[in-house]
Amino acid sequence: MTGRALYKAIGSPKTIVAPMVDQSELAWRILSRRYGAELCYTPMFHARLFATEEKYRKNMWSEFDGNEDIDRPVIVQFCANDPEYLLQAAKLVENKCDAVDLNLGCPQGIARKGNYGAFLMDDWELVRKLITNLHENLSVPVTAKIRVYDDWEKSLAYARMVLDAGAQFLTIHGRTRDMKGQLTGLANWDILKYLKDNLPEDQVFFSNGNIIYPNDLQRCMNHVGCDAVMSAEGNLYNPGVFWTETNEKEKQFPRVDKLLREYFEILREYPTDANKHAMKAHFFKILHEFLNVHKELRPVIGRTSVHANMDDWDAIVKQVEAAVAKIYQQDDISDLDVIKVGEDESWGGQYREVPYWRCQPYFRRVDGEKQNTRVLKIAASSELANTNKRKTVDEKAEPVDAKKSKTEPLAATT
Numbered sequence: 001m002t003g004r005a006l007y008k009a010i011g012s013p014k015t016i017v018a019p020m021v022d023q024s025e026l027a028w029r030i031l032s033r034r035y036g037a038e039l040c041y042t043p044m045f046h047a048r049l050f051a052t053e054e055k056y057r058k059n060m061w062s063e064f065d066g067n068e069d070i071d072r073p074v075i076v077q078f079c080a081n082d083p084e085y086l087l088q089a090a091k092l093v094e095n096k097c098d099a100v101d102l103n104l105g106c107p108q109g110i111a112r113k114g115n116y117g118a119f120l121m122d123d124w125e126l127v128r129k130l131i132t133n134l135h136e137n138l139s140v141p142v143t144a145k146i147r148v149y150d151d152w153e154k155s156l157a158y159a160r161m162v163l164d165a166g167a168q169f170l171t172i173h174g175r176t177r178d179m180k181g182q183l184t185g186l187a188n189w190d191i192l193k194y195l196k197d198n199l200p201e202d203q204v205f206f207s208n209g210n211i212i213y214p215n216d217l218q219r220c221m222n223h224v225g226c227d228a229v230m231s232a233e234g235n236l237y238n239p240g241v242f243w244t245e246t247n248e249k250e251k252q253f254p255r256v257d258k259l260l261r262e263y264f265e266i267l268r269e270y271p272t273d274a275n276k277h278a279m280k281a282h283f284f285k286i287l288h289e290f291l292n293v294h295k296e297l298r299p300v301i302g303r304t305s306v307h308a309n310m311d312d313w314d315a316i317v318k319q320v321e322a323a324v325a326k327i328y329q330q331d332d333i334s335d336l337d338v339i340k341v342g343e344d345e346s347w348g349g350q351y352r353e354v355p356y357w358r359c360q361p362y363f364r365r366v367d368g369e370k371q372n373t374r375v376l377k378i379a380a381s382s383e384l385a386n387t388n389k390r391k392t393v394d395e396k397a398e399p400v401d402a403k404k405s406k407t408e409p410l411a412a413t414t
């Protein structure tokens with residue numbers, strides 16, 4: 001199917017869960033769809049490992065992933081630098097997804113070392129081969145997610161090349177490869193608009209970057225004129241970021257106790273390796289603001305292994321439920337439980353003041369880099385992480401030293 005036909009066939013989605021290493025796994029996709037996500041990307045999988053290592057594949061992909069009843073529409077993302085491995089990997093999922101995406105945006109050192117992601121921006125011929133090989137040999141369409149260059153014309157030429165090679169959807173993250181860590185700034189919606197305006201009118205075009213609240217989605221669509229908007233961090237800290245059908249605060253800024261319970265029950269129903277592995281990081285992110293007040297829970301989550309009995313995790317959810325229940329016993333709770341909208345900001349939107357017991361965006365400090373590197377490390381070293389290594393990374397999953405900065409809404413990590 002060509003781009004527009006595919007887009008219509010999957011229901012013309014407007015809201016998209018971004019590919020996120022270790023974080024856009026099945027359970028999270030199921031949850032996000034309940035809060036308005038209309039299309040989801042899997043985490044990036046390393047094509048060569050996926051094609052050649054059964055253990056890696058089993059860790060990343062289960063019989064439930066891509067299932068027609070619970071996990072569609074879904075696009076499976078790979079990073080690759082070898083057209084044959086990429087095709088082999090994609091063939092293994094072609095009957096379980098709506099399209100296969102090539103990651104051309106990962107800017108981390110690990111991607112530099114492995115020569116994939118945004119570092120393929122230096123090798124257009126290889127990018128062309130990777131995409132064309134899928135386009136010609138896969139039964140589902142190929143799509144691509146790219147970053148921009150500082151040079152707008154070069155960005156346009158690059159996007160055109162990616163499309164000529166056969167990509168049917170184009171997602172553009174409005175940051176350059178260097179915009180990461182301390183240098184991460186706001187994504188540039190102006191260049192996204194320029195690219196949208198200069199690519200074929202019918203091209204399916206997704207924007208990525210700067211989404212922190214539900215109303216940012218429409219702002220972005222108006223500004224760029226894109227078909228849909230993708231969010232990564234906004235969605236991780238608050239899946240309600242995709243809810244635009246109504247202004248219900250229960251949907252747009254869900255209570256952490258309710259959302260955590262809902263997520264946990266999905267996990268219990270589908271305890272796949274990837275779902276379980278991602279659990280601790282999701283707990284920390286859902287509860288991010290809440291844990292700044294209920295600090296006693298932080299070490300409890302920190303020391304509970306993702307391999308622990310699910311009852312141990314259930315006990316944590318119950319602790320959160322009990323703490324929030326107490327909050328709602330306050331006489332003046334109806335005055336306290338409100339979302340306050342701030343002044344218009346220079347970046348075009350407004351901040352909200354959200355009670356700490358509700359999901360809300362995380363404002364990253366700008367002078368420190370946080371990375372989610374487990375899978376990227378595996379990808380570079382070709383080794384599967386053992387349990388101990390995983391534990392170490394798990395425990396670091398939450399940025400405890402994060403400080404609010406009202407000048408940098410969100411920063412990309414991958």
Ligand SMILES: Cc1cc2nc3c(=O)[nH]c(=O)nc-3n(C[C@H](O)[C@H](O)[C@H](O)COP(=O)(O)O)c2cc1C
Pocket residue numbers: 018019020021022023043044077103104105106145173208209210211230231232233234372410411412413414
């Ligand atoms: C935890 C995390 C993991 C990510 N993993 C991937 C990935 O696997 N593939 C990819 O293309 N981008 C990845 N990214 C980048 C996002 O897809 C997105 O392009 C970036 O975060 C900017 O969007 P945002 O401003 O909505 O966060 C990741 C981002 C985060 C926060």
